[in-house]
Amino acid sequence: MSAATDWRGAAAVDADEAAEAMTAARLGGGARRLLGELLAPYRRALWLLVAVVVVENAARLAIPYLVKVGIDSGIPPIRRDDDLTVLLVVVGAVLGATLLQAVARQLFLVRSGRIGQDVLLQVRRRVFGHFQDLSPAFHDGYTSGRVISRQTSDVDAVYEMLETGFDGLVTAALTLVGTAAVLLFLDVELGLVALLCGPFLALLTNWFRKSSARSYRATREKVALVIVHFVESMGGIRAVQAFRREPRNQEIFDDVNEQYRAANLVAFRLVAWFMPGIRLIGNVTIAVVLLYGALLAYRGDVTVGVLAAFLLYLRQFFEPMMEISQFYNTFQSASAALEKLAGVLEEEPDVPEPTSPVALPTAHGELRFDHVRFAYVEDRPVLPDLDLVVPAGQTLALVGTTGAGKTTLAKLATRFYDPTGGRVLLDGVDVRDLTSDTLRDHVVMVTQESYLFSGTIADNIRFGRPGATMAQVVEATTALGAHDFIAAMPDGYDTDVANQGGRLSAGQRQLVAFARAFLADPAVLILDEATSSLDVPSERLVQQALRTVLAGRTAVIIAHRLSTVEIADRVLVMEHGRIVEDGAPGDLVAGGTGRYSALHDAWVESLA
Structure with a gap:
């Protein structure tokens, strides 16, 4: 061989x-x-x-x-x-x-x-x-x-x-x-x-x-x-x-x-x-x-x-x-x-632009999943039949085992994929009827990869809003607690991040990605394991900033760390593409018998 x-x-x-x-x-x-x-x-x-x-x-x-x-x-x-x-x-x-x-x-x-x-x-x-x-x-x-x-x-x-x-x-x-x-x-x-x-x-x-x-x-x-x-x-x-x-x-x-x-x-x-x-x-x-x-x-x-x-x-x-x-x-x-x-x-996009797009100059941020079905492989649905409404301004946390369908739900909301059945609606409008530019203006997703492009830190923060001023960039990083470490860099905001952000730590890259999303100011912000690479001090800084960042906008947080989930107004526990628990974090913990309560107890024991 x-x-x-x-x-x-x-x-x-x-x-x-x-x-x-x-x-x-x-x-x-x-x-x-x-x-x-x-x-x-x-x-x-x-x-x-x-x-x-x-x-x-x-x-x-x-x-x-x-x-x-x-x-x-x-x-x-x-x-x-x-x-x-x-x-x-x-x-x-x-x-x-x-x-x-x-x-x-x-x-x-x-x-x-x-x-x-x-x-x-x-x-x-x-x-x-x-x-x-x-x-x-x-x-x-x-x-x-x-x-x-x-x-x-x-x-x-x-x-x-x-x-x-x-x-x-x-x-x-x-x-x-x-x-x-x-x-x-x-x-x-x-x-x-x-x-x-x-x-x-x-x-x-x-x-x-x-x-x-x-x-x-x-x-x-x-x-x-x-x-x-x-x-x-x-x-x-x-x-x-x-x-x-x-x-x-x-x-x-x-x-x-x-x-x-x-x-x-x-x-x-x-x-x-x-x-x-x-x-x-x-x-x-x-x-x-x-x-x-x-x-x-x-x-x-x-x-x-x-x-x-x-x-x-x-x-x-x-x-x-x-x-x-x-x-x-x-x-x-x-x-x-x-x-x-x-x-x-000749490859046709799986998510084509609408032939008759609907205008949505402003968005309140209500997300609705109307009998949504989705499968990566035919006859093996990840989401068999999902009904969910996320009111505008609510912070929703999704927890569950790997493969439960949490990230798939986020990808459907951002229209990285289209559902194989049902509809995903933003403020009552099917996302398939919105142009990609309109949808990206109102819905932003931050993932755990926190990919940074060649260029300066300021350029990366402006990625979703190229016309932002330096004052607006600084305002975004200050709100997230990232300004101090950026200012301490050799060239400050003009520091080159090198290949894929190689000059920054994983936590610093994630903070820059958060600042990028905050500056874009979307109506809906989706965080897919976005705090997974942060150390404890950085995570605490982000948690403090997130309350400010998420205020007034709809947020969907996918996380295994329950410390991040605690800032949510509502928690969904998912298994095999279905919602098995739904409620406020405190209420689910107080119940003492559900899956979220068990996850919370295990998390508390791990801290001890």
């Missing part, structure tokens, strides 16, 4: 996805649609580029013919009467064709580069925006490695095809067809001899095409393993170091990296056979044409100029064969990338 065996399960989705995308040798429907949408604004510019490429190749194809004219028509007069007119005209024409070719190439590179960059900008915007619009249900099953791959390597693969692929293909096609036509025009017999290499080129190219397709699929599968292992190892670096997992992770990475190297070596070996093979066929053909052409010239059937033109054209004829093979790899990469990008962009 290889070192990567225990890793392949985690990377299987990425490897399978890469392999499936590579199986198609042509653009699928979604990819064609996406490519058409991206290029639609540039149709006229693309036709202009095609014309430029045609002019460039016509100029290039004209040069060997002009050489033939110069040899056959320009040199004999020099020997007879020293008339240089024809030769000078031919030389001037060659220089003109060369200049035209250079200008056309420069124009193509500038215009195609601009179009490529515009397309790159457009597709990155679309993919990033769509990833943000997709619901958490999508992101739960889509690994971070795949997200990164879509925005980097896949977009770059599309750009490479736009930048060099189509140019290479059009140039190769024009060169092959044009050269064959000119050769037959110059001399049919010698042209047919020169084109005898065609079947050998076709066989070699077809072998390379099939072999490189298999090799390319293999390299994409292996690089998927490398990317996923690297991303998840670095993302979970604290756990890796805490459990001294570095040697094992290095062993796994070495194994998948070696597999990737081996797959690339196979690809390099294919190129090492194909490129010399093309050159071998080309040089043999040139030798045969030179030998047979010399015989025809000796007999007077062809001129020296025709023979010279043949040799120059044959040099041009074989170069595009290599470009076509390279384009095939570029095309495979781009088609696979387009398929994956199109697949992401």
Whole structure:
């Protein structure tokens, strides 16, 4: 068993996805649609580029013919009467064709580069925006490695095809067809001899095409393993170091990296056979044409100029064969990338925007769950039939065992998910009838992750209200008891939080997250285990501040720490998605026989 065996399960989705995308040798429907949408604004510019490429190749194809004219028509007069007119005209024409070719190439590179960059900008915007619009249900099953791959390597693969692929293909096609036509025009017999290499080129190219397709699929599968292992190892670096997992992770990475190297070596070996093979066929053909052409010239059937033109054209004829093979790899990469990008962009959000949204300029904060049913997996409901009303301004605490449905209830209130049955209403309006902007203005959720973004502490606090002044930021942190520790930081509120808030303790990160929510000033505030990472002194500070923060707004607190629950007006005990107890904390404790009372007694004993 290889070192990567225990890793392949985690990377299987990425490897399978890469392999499936590579199986198609042509653009699928979604990819064609996406490519058409991206290029639609540039149709006229693309036709202009095609014309430029045609002019460039016509100029290039004209040069060997002009050489033939110069040899056959320009040199004999020099020997007879020293008339240089024809030769000078031919030389001037060659220089003109060369200049035209250079200008056309420069124009193509500038215009195609601009179009490529515009397309790159457009597709990155679309993919990033769509990833943000997709619901958490999508992101739960889509690994971070795949997200990164879509925005980097896949977009770059599309750009490479736009930048060099189509140019290479059009140039190769024009060169092959044009050269064959000119050769037959110059001399049919010698042209047919020169084109005898065609079947050998076709066989070699077809072998390379099939072999490189298999090799390319293999390299994409292996690089998927490398990317996923690297991303998840670095993302979970604290756990890796805490459990001294570095040697094992290095062993796994070495194994998948070696597999990737081996797959690339196979690809390099294919190129090492194909490129010399093309050159071998080309040089043999040139030798045969030179030998047979010399015989025809000796007999007077062809001129020296025709023979010279043949040799120059044959040099041009074989170069595009290599470009076509390279384009095939570029095309495979781009088609696979387009398929994956199109697949992401065609994903419909599980929580779509309403077609006829209801305006809710202000909210009082009443939450109602009307016969709500929800299941992550069909036939296994988390909430079988929930009826609940949370009056505006009430602080409700949810307690219960893991899997009781507490966090699911919170996710439905924030519309991270939609119920599979029933309705969730905010002030009597179904949340599905509210735009995401309206709902986010009125309902905010703080989780135990307390994710902080790169930037300053002040930037993170303003996250939900970018236009807030520094005075408002300070007011929020002061209310929560976070101002003192922020002011003591090296740069105060301008201190960079580093990677995901690495410069702050878990408790400090949570306080910043609370300040962020407080500054957003929602009508409904949901705290999902939001105090779980706080130490006792920090928790006491937050509990004191929460009474102020929660005043005048609806709050739903999900917590295992009963010290947090004590500030609630009402407690719900949930089991298997159902409410088994409902009442004020003091009343439930005073009953002495219920589940909350038992939880409270156990908590008191733990404090002792």
